[in-house]
Amino acid sequence: xxxxxxxxxxxxxxxxxxxxxxxxxxxxxxxxxxxxxxxxxxxxxxxxxxxxxxxxxxxxxxxxxxxxxxxxxxxxxxxxxxxxxxxxxxxxxxxxxxxxxxxxxxxxxxxxxxxxxxxxxxxxxxxxxxxxxxxxxxxxxxxxxxxxxxxxxxxxxxxxxxxxxxxxxxxxxxxxxxxxxxxxxxxxxxxxxxxxxxxxxxxxxxxxxxxxxxxxxxxxxxxxxxxxxxxxxxxxxxxxxxxxxxxxxxxxxxxxxxxxxxxxxxxxxxxxxxxxxxxxxxxxxxxxxxxxxxxxxxxxxxxxxxxxxxxxxxxxxxxxxxxxxxxxxxxxxxxxxxxxxxxxxx
Numbered sequence: 352x353x354x355x356x357x358x359x360x361x362x363x364x365x366x367x368x369x370x371x372x373x374x375x376x377x378x379x380x381x382x383x384x385x386x387x388x389x390x391x392x393x394x395x396x397x398x399x400x401x402x403x404x405x406x407x408x409x410x411x412x413x414x415x416x417x418x419x420x421x422x423x424x425x426x427x428x429x430x431x432x433x434x435x436x437x438x439x440x441x442x443x444x445x446x447x448x449x450x451x452x453x454x455x456x457x458x459x460x461x462x463x464x465x466x467x468x469x470x471x472x473x474x475x476x477x478x479x480x481x482x483x484x485x486x487x488x489x490x491x492x493x494x495x496x497x498x499x500x501x502x503x504x505x506x507x508x509x510x511x512x513x514x515x516x517x518x519x520x521x522x523x524x525x526x527x528x529x530x531x532x533x534x535x536x537x538x539x540x541x542x543x544x545x546x547x548x549x550x551x552x553x554x555x556x557x558x559x560x561x562x563x564x565x566x567x568x569x570x571x572x573x574x575x576x577x578x579x580x581x582x583x584x585x586x587x588x589x590x591x592x593x594x595x596x597x598x599x600x601x602x603x604x605x606x607x608x609x610x611x612x613x614x615x616x617x618x619x620x621x622x623x624x625x626x627x628x629x630x631x632x633x634x635x636x637x638x639x640x641x642x643x644x645x646x647x648x649x650x651x652x653x654x655x656x657x658x659x660x661x662x663x664x665x666x667x668x669x670x671x672x673x674x675x676x677x678x679x680x681x682x683x684x685x686x687x688x689x690x691x692x693x694x695x696x697x
Contacts, residue, residue, distance in 0.1 A: 355400040363396035364389075418448045418473040419662060422464060424545065425578060426453040428606050430632040430651050434479055434506075437655030445663060447474070475502040475662045478510075502665035504658050508675065513665055515658040517649035517678040519552040519631060523601075525682050526629050526647065527560035530599045534691035535627060539572040539590040539597035543583045543607045550603045553631065557601060572597055583607030587614035591626070598626065598691045605630035605637045605646055612640060612687075623689035633683060642686030649680040 357375070361368045366389060373385055374393040396402075419442055423431040431453075439449045450473060452464045476496060493510075497503060503512040530538055540557050544550045554573075561568050571593060574586035583602065590597055591614060602608040608630030612622060620626050622642055630637065633648030661674050 355402045357402070359400055360393065360396045360402050363400060364392040366393060416472050416474055417446055418450055419475045419477065419659070420450040420452065420471070420473045421477045421479065422452050422454065423479040424454050427579070428604065428632075429634040429636065430604060430606070431479060433634065433651040434655040434658075437652035438477065438659050439655075441656040441659040445659070447659075447663075473501075475504070475666050477658050477662060478503065478505045478507075479658075500669070502662055502669070504662045504665070506654070506658065511673070513661050513674040515654055515661055515676040515678065517654065517680050519647060519649075519680055520556045522631075522647045522680040522682055523553045523556035524560055526601060527557060527564075529682065529684075530601075530627060530629070530688070531560070531564055533599075533627065533689065535597075535599040536566055536691070537569075537572065537595060537597040538599045538601065539574065539593075541574050541576065541583055541586050541590065541600060541602040541607055541611060543576045543578050543586060543603050545578045553601070553603055578607075580606055580610045582610075584610035584614050587611040588618070591615060591618050591620065596626075599688070600626065600628050602628065602630050605632045605634040605644060608644055608646070609636070609640065612644075622687050625692055627688040627691070629688060638685070640687075645683065645685045645688040647680050647682050649678050654678055 357368050357371045361371045364371070370385060370389065371393055374390050375397075421435060421438060423435060425431055435449070435451055442449050450471075452467075454464060478493075493503075497512070503510070505512055505514050506516060508514050508516050527538070538557075538561070540554065542550055542554060558568055572590065574590050576582040576586035583606070586607075587600065587602075587610060590600060600611055602611050608628060611628055615622055615626050615628070622628050628644065630644050630646040632651065633646045637644040637646050657676055657678070661676060664674065665671060
């Protein structure tokens with residue numbers, strides 16, 4: 352069965368198609384006044400036929416779509432899902448729909464996403480990862496989107512647009528200070544990233560803290576790997592099989608920290624008695640693991656809400672000065688960290 356059209360509505364209500372259009376677009380007080388009785392007939396016909404507005408046509412008429420686009424780097428990581436969830440809740444409350452895309456941490460796919468977005472109509476764009484901007488082609492396509500005057504918010508500060516950002520540098524220093532205070536001196540790092548630049552706000556403070564504590568930097572204690580949970584598992588096994596093994600591990604995010612817990616269990620190690628473990632992001636399951644995970648949070652859901660608020664402000668007032676919101680991460684102490692085992696103390 353074909354979808355009902357405005358012509359069908361007009362025939363059912365006994366009016367012209369133009370009258371139906373006036374009613375649908377709220378123009379009944381225009382140059383051709385429409386009586387309330389006629390308006391009610393049109394509305395009744397719309398209800399009876401189940402007529403729905405063509406969103407694309409409505410967008411062309413109004414110049415707006417009530418749709419915003421969000422690009423995240425990885426759908427498999429719950430951290431980004433939390434971010435998207437907060438953003439969608441805020442958007443829905445304001446009458447907006449969310450168009451979600453993931454780059455899957457792939458340069459070529461990132462370029463395709465931007466090319467696709469350049470052809471679409473939406474009211475604003477939020478970019479949740481600087482990974483996208485590592486690609487020249489993706490940056491060039493993003494510039495095309497920007498030249499359209501489209502409001503853009505990024506979750507970093509790389510592109511000179513509105514931003515809602517959180518830097519883990521100070522929090523990583525706090526993590527290192529905490530572990531050192533517990534007597535840990537062999538502290539490993541599971542550095543699982545899709546692009547080496549992404550986790551610099553954790554790698555550099557880790558190195559600086561070791562140097563400040565007069566602890567030699569050992570390359571073997573930094574396990575670089577990919578962003579998948581299996582990558583983290585294999586990297587953790589590698590670190591935990593070292594002799595002597597580290598007494599504490601910092602993992603670049605909570606998703607990979609889960610794989611580290613599994614690796615420790617498979618090697619017969621207890622957390623935190625034999626190994627202390629710290630993650631980043633405070634994904635929802637971090638508080639329900641055994642043991643509960645010590646982690647650093649930047650409250651991804653709240654960040655998503657704030658990003659939409661910044662974008663909406665830009666949509667409503669394009670002449671606002673650049674908005675830069677900084678979220679301060681905080682360390683959450685739970686059960687996965689404790690004093691270094693006596694055999695590890697020096």
